[in-house]
Amino acid sequence: MVTSFIKAHGGATGDVVDVTDLVKPSDFKVGTTAGTDLLAPVTDGSGKIWGGIYTGKVKPGFWYRQSFFTAHGLSPPTTWAQFQSLLASIKAISGVTAPIVTGDGVGWPISDVTEHFIATYGGASMHRGLTGNRTTQTVTWTSPSVRAVFANRIVPLLQAGDFSEPLTADSVALTRWWNGEFGLYFMGSWIGTWLQGLGLNPAPDLNDLRVFPLPEETGITPGVVFAGDYMFIPKYTTRLDAARQLFSFLISVDGQNAQIAQGGHVATRVGVSNTSYPPGDLAVANSLQGKEVLVDLDDTVGGTFQTTFWSQLKGLWTSPDPAGDLDGILAAIQAAVPP
Amino acid sequence: MGGGGRFADIRRLPSAFVDRLISWVRGHPGVSHKSRVKTGRLLFFVPAVFLAIFFVVYPVLQTVFLGFFSGDPGSSGAYSGLDNYGRVISDPATINAKNLPWPPPLGTLLHNALWIGIHLPISLFAGLWLALILRDVRGASIIKSFIFLGMVTPMIVGGVILRFLLEQGIGIVPSFFGLIGVKSLDVNWIVRRQLTLLGLIFGSVWLWTGFSLIVYSAGLTTIPKDYFEAARVDGTSPSRIFFRIAFPLLKPITLVIVVMTLLYELKIFDVVYVAVGPDGGTLGSADVLALQMYRYGFIAFNSGLAAAVASLLTLMTLFATLLVLRRMVK
Numbered sequence: 001m002v003t004s005f006i007k008a009h010g011g012a013t014g015d016v017v018d019v020t021d022l023v024k025p026s027d028f029k030v031g032t033t034a035g036t037d038l039l040a041p042v043t044d045g046s047g048k049i050w051g052g053i054y055t056g057k058v059k060p061g062f063w064y065r066q067s068f069f070t071a072h073g074l075s076p077p078t079t080w081a082q083f084q085s086l087l088a089s090i091k092a093i094s095g096v097t098a099p100i101v102t103g104d105g106v107g108w109p110i111s112d113v114t115e116h117f118i119a120t121y122g123g124a125s126m127h128r129g130l131t132g133n134r135t136t137q138t139v140t141w142t143s144p145s146v147r148a149v150f151a152n153r154i155v156p157l158l159q160a161g162d163f164s165e166p167l168t169a170d171s172v173a174l175t176r177w178w179n180g181e182f183g184l185y186f187m188g189s190w191i192g193t194w195l196q197g198l199g200l201n202p203a204p205d206l207n208d209l210r211v212f213p214l215p216e217e218t219g220i221t222p223g224v225v226f227a228g229d230y231m232f233i234p235k236y237t238t239r240l241d242a243a244r245q246l247f248s249f250l251i252s253v254d255g256q257n258a259q260i261a262q263g264g265h266v267a268t269r270v271g272v273s274n275t276s277y278p279p280g281d282l283a284v285a286n287s288l289q290g291k292e293v294l295v296d297l298d299d300t301v302g303g304t305f306q307t308t309f310w311s312q313l314k315g316l317w318t319s320p321d322p323a324g325d326l327d328g329i330l331a332a333i334q335a336a337v338p339p
Numbered sequence: 340m341g342g343g344g345r346f347a348d349i350r351r352l353p354s355a356f357v358d359r360l361i362s363w364v365r366g367h368p369g370v371s372h373k374s375r376v377k378t379g380r381l382l383f384f385v386p387a388v389f390l391a392i393f394f395v396v397y398p399v400l401q402t403v404f405l406g407f408f409s410g411d412p413g414s415s416g417a418y419s420g421l422d423n424y425g426r427v428i429s430d431p432a433t434i435n436a437k438n439l440p441w442p443p444p445l446g447t448l449l450h451n452a453l454w455i456g457i458h459l460p461i462s463l464f465a466g467l468w469l470a471l472i473l474r475d476v477r478g479a480s481i482i483k484s485f486i487f488l489g490m491v492t493p494m495i496v497g498g499v500i501l502r503f504l505l506e507q508g509i510g511i512v513p514s515f516f517g518l519i520g521v522k523s524l525d526v527n528w529i530v531r532r533q534l535t536l537l538g539l540i541f542g543s544v545w546l547w548t549g550f551s552l553i554v555y556s557a558g559l560t561t562i563p564k565d566y567f568e569a570a571r572v573d574g575t576s577p578s579r580i581f582f583r584i585a586f587p588l589l590k591p592i593t594l595v596i597v598v599m600t601l602l603y604e605l606k607i608f609d610v611v612y613v614a615v616g617p618d619g620g621t622l623g624s625a626d627v628l629a630l631q632m633y634r635y636g637f638i639a640f641n642s643g644l645a646a647a648v649a650s651l652l653t654l655m656t657l658f659a660t661l662l663v664l665r666r667m668v669k
Contacts, residue, residue, distance in 0.1 A: 097508075107618060165527045168506040176508070304639045307618035315622035318530050 006042045006051040006232045017233040017240065020049045022248050027270055028053075042230070051232035054250040055265040059112050059225040059296075060284045061213035062100065062184040063191055069210070074183075076212035080153075083215055087162045090183035098164035100157075101182035102317060103173035107310025110166060110317055111298050113186040114154065115225055120214040122149045124223025124292035131297045133338045141334035142327075150316075150326055158322045166317055171198060178204060188227070189284045190264040206263060209280035213287055223294040224287070228268070301338065308336035399653065405646035423647035432623055432631055442533040443624035447631045454540055454604040454627070455659075462544045463596055466551025470559055471585065473552075483556060487549035494546065498613030501542040505529045505614075512538065532624035535615060539625055543610055547603065551596045558592035559585070594663065601659050605652060608633065628652055 009015040023041045042051035069075065072093055077083040090099035103109040119127040122145060129139035130146065139146060157163060164182060167173040174194055177185045185191070195204040216222050231250060233243045249255040256267045257276040266285050267276075274282055298306040312329045319325045409419040427433055434446040443450065469486065473479040489497065505528035507513040517525030528538040562585070570580045586593070608629035611619070617634060619626025628648055636645030 107616060165507065166530045167508070167527065168502045168529050172506070172509060302638075304634055307616075307634060307638060310616070311618035311621060311623055314530055314618075314620070315532065318527075318532065318621055 003042050003051075003230070006230065009050075009232075015235055016050045017235050017237075017243075018048050018050065019052065019233065019244070019247060020047075022244060023049045023052055023251060025049070027251070028268055042232070051230055052247065052251050053228040053230055053268050055256055055259050055267055056226050056228040057189045057264060058227070058266055058284055058288065059116065059186075059188045060287045061116065061211050062186050063209060063211045063280075064184050065178070065180075065208045066210045067208050068180055068183065076210070077215050079215050080217070084157075087157065087160070087183075091162070093183070095180065096183060097176075097181050099162045099182065100184045100186065101164045101173050101177045102166045103185065103187065104166065104168070104170045107166070107307075107314050108298075109170075109173075109186065110313040111306075111309055112188070112225070112296075114313055115294075115297050116186060116214060117153050118146070118149055118297075119223040119225065119294055121153050121217060121220065122146060123220040124294055125221070127223050127294050127297060128292075131295060131300050133301070135339075137337060141330045141337070147326070147330060150330065151323065154316075155322045155326060158317065158319075163317060166314055170194070174198060175200065189266060189281060192263040192278065192280060196263075207279050211280060211283055211287070221292060222290075223292040225296050226266075226293045227296060227299075229265070303338055305333075305336045305338060309333055402646045402649050402653075405642050406650045408643050410641070410643060419643065423643045424651070427644060427647045427651065432619075432626060433628075443536050444532065444619075444622050444626060447619075447623075447626050447628045450536060450626060451605060451607070451628050453536065454543075454607060455601060457537075457540050458543055458547070458604055459597065459600050461541075462547045462600060463551050463593070465544065465548045466553075466596070467555050467586075467589070467593075469548070469552045470555035471581070473556070474559055483549075483552060486552055489546040490549035490553075492546065494609040495613050497543070497546045498610040501539060501610065502529055502614045504542060505535075505538045529615060530621050532621045535620045535625040539611060539614055543607075546610070547600065550599065554592055554596055555589065558589050562588050597663050598660050601663065602656060605656050605659065 006016060019041075025041055025043075028040055041049045041053065043049050064074075064076075072089070074086060074089060077086050087099040090096055100113075102113075115127065118130065122139075126139055126145060126149070130137060130141065132138075167176070173182075173185065174191075175198060176182060178195065178198075178200065187194075192206045192209060195206065195209075198204070213222070213224070231247060233240070233247060237243050250259070251269060253269055253271050256265075256269045256272045259265045260267050260272065260281065261276045261278070263278045263281055266281070266288070274285065277285055298309045301309075312332050316322050316325060316329050406423050407418060407420060409417050409422065431437075432444075432446060433448050435444050435449075436446075438445050439449075445453075469483075473482055476482070492500070504510045505512050507525065507527040510528070512528060513525045516522075524534070526534070528534040566584050566588075567580060570584055575583070606629050607627050611625055611627050611630055612633070615621075615625045617630065617638060619630050629652065632645050632648035632652070635641050635648060
């Protein structure tokens with residue numbers, strides 16, 4: 001992880017500049033909710049601060065176009081039944097290939113949407129329990145609770161054809177979704193930046209972007225995957241003053257306001273105004289309320305686990321019998337967890 | 340031209356060495372012709388040997404050596420004998436017997452074998468056939484240039500193109516099958532485990548056929564046309580002309596193409612990596628040995644396993660090349 005890298009190269013090896021005088025830890029949105037320590041500046045046992053987190057990106061849920069929903073009389077779901085009903089309604093719309101587009105044949109968007117199902121219906125604790133090696137894992141992929149999330153939530157949608165086949169290129173998935181061939185797209189908060197980069201004509205109106213998370217279940221504390229943008233100053237810089245100045249600006253209220261106004265970022269600093277967010281991003285920022293903050297599961301475990309995870313999930317997504325293949329796929333994912 | 344002018348550049352080298360070199364070139368009275376030839380050979384041979392030792396022999400031996408350690412022998416690695424080889428061979432990613440005979444994933448070893456079994460004959464004979472039919476065609480060089488474009492395209496780009504060619508909705512391959520009513524093939528080939536490997540192999544034929552076409556075209560120019568004309572006058576059928584005249588006379592050319600294509604197929608990496616990603620595609624259905632080696636080495640950071648795969652690849656390449664050479668020379 002980035003934080004452990006910064007720590008390792010801070011006090012121990014002296015490769016990173018001490019920025020304790022630039023950062024006030026109480027300025028950051030570190031609360032009592034589990035996982036918010038991910039938003040904190042990077043410190044070690046000595047109390048010194050070696051790096052910081054300036055904004056972040058989240059994977060909040062399913063994106064849709066408000067104009068598409070309005071045109072077809074659709075509204076975001078608040079229960080699982082409503083979610084299934086929404087998918088059925090989208091499927092019935094003429095010209096729609098599938099309700100949810102599955103992006104990128106490489107595999108990572110499938111892992112992201114899978115993590116969202118786990119963090120919502122298994123809860124943040126299940127997600128956290130799966131994120132680790134065999135000694136630190138508190139839940140295994142083959143356990144009944146994890147299997148239930150797949151069997152009861154993901155597999156029925158796959159069987160019903162609610163997910164499209166994984167499309168090879170993100171740009172293709174994004175364009176086809178934006179053009180109304182699909183209704184929903186699970187993606188991170190950077191989706192607006194991506195859309196702008198597609199060069200569509202006419203240029204996409206980002207105010208048309210909306211997002212909703214999977215409906216929560218009573219008794220389960222959901223989580224949301226957060227990817228922080230970290231920074232640190234290597235001691236080898238020849239522009240130390242400029243680097244410190246930039247560091248100070250990026251973690252300041254003004255600096256974070258400027259960044260979130262660009263779209264795709266969520267502020268980590270206390271006191272940043274909601275008015276700076278584009279409409280879609282404000283919904284993202286608000287959707288974090290009541291959720292635990294999580295790291296990206298496969299990025300954190302890494303190694304060959306990640307490639308196996310992607311590969312197996314693609315197998316599930318393209319299987320003619322996802323229910324029949326499920327146990328083998330979960331066993332293969334568990335077998336790839338590092339010792 | 341005077342001696343000073345001829346050797347002006349060499350004069351910048353250390354003088355003692357230059358004096359010896361010049362005296363050798365001019366033919367020193369005390370140095371015999373035989374000795375000069377011997378020295379000359381040595382002079383040209385030694386740099387090549389040094390380069391080969393440092394850039395070929397040493398890395399190969401180091402790789403084989405690494406294969407016997409559980410990690411980096413300089414730090415945490417311990418001698419593990421043939422353990423890495425055992426782990427690689429018994430890994431279902433290498434040989435997946437439970438899926439035999441079909442569908443993939445069958446394991447990287449069998450996938451590479453399929454590459455050889457399908458890609459080699461098709462690209463070889465497609466190139467030969469094209470070379471023969473284009474031999475007397477006006478403007479053939481333009482057509483050949485177009486076919487050769489696949490070869491000059493970087494394989495990375497080739498892989499990206501294949502991704503798009505095989506994707507449902509935008510790719511020509513699924514669209515073609517959709518058009519002729521084969522709905523089961525109007526799907527996203529790049530994520531369907533039954534189709535990805537075949538899609539990449541057949542797609543790669545397009546990338547590689549230009550090579551055999553050009554080499555065969557060059558080879559055909561060395562066969563006198565009289566042979567073909569005489570055979571035609573004698574009433575020999577075109578197939579007989581091909582199998583009895585063209586193909587046997589092109590044996591040395593075929594040898595070069597087979598060896599080069601074999602090497603390409605055994606070390607295939609870029610096309611697969613770009614088309615399906617580092618995981619080798621859905622359930623590893625298009626995985627190959629070089630990609631497996633990459634994952635061991637640069638994702639799992641296990642140099643021992645990566646070296647074991649590299650050594651196996653080297654052995655297979657050597658074995659296949661020697662086998663082909665022996666058969667072709669006979």
